Amino acid sequence: MGALAVFAALAMASSAVAGEPVDSPVHEDTTPLPAVDRRLLGFDLRAPGTVGVGAVVGTWVTGLDLRYVMHPRHTIGATLGAHTSPFPYGAATQAVFAVEWTVHPGIALSRRRVELGWFLGATPSAELGRDGTRLALAFGVRAVAGLDLRWTRVPIDLQLAYRPGLVFELRPALGLSYAYGDIGLAAHVHFR
Helix, strand or coil: CHHHHHHHHHHHHHHHHCCCCCCCHHHCCCCCCCCCCHHHHCCCCCCCCCEEEEEEEECCEEEEEEEEEEECCEEEEEEEEEECCCCHHHCCEEEEEEEEEEEEEEEEEECCCEEEEEEEEEEEEEEEEEECCEEEEEEEEEEEEEEEEEECCCCEEEEEEEEEEEEEEEECCCEEEEEEEEEEEEEEEEEC
């Protein structure tokens, strides 16, 4: 029996010297591996400092749309584009500049590759138009409510938003009108 124990010890020692793995319960590591955060495998579009560049198409404005994530729940954006709905007083050439602040309270649906969130916010805007020699100028204040579809493995999102509000017309005459709301679809590519 003693000879067998010596032979087994010599066999293990020669395997270790030769670089072969030694099958011994003493060297077995049973520490569980840490869970991998799903966001490390893709893109976290809500990370502070993330910039989104894209386009918006809607019933109020169509043009360039920019987004900047200040906080995981707070985003500021800017839109520069042309009117796609009648401007006050029927001005023919129309442009819009809008700044938007949104709050993203949470995620409504989360799957392995996509997340569906929702957001609320406010949009002040300056709206300019010209009909012949007449200049039209208005300022708007709109509320924002929408859905945000984000992919977790590619830096792309889609936003569907509704923006009802008030428009204060300054030229060619003073006036106040209710904006029934823009329904807009925006797509962004995000960078860090």
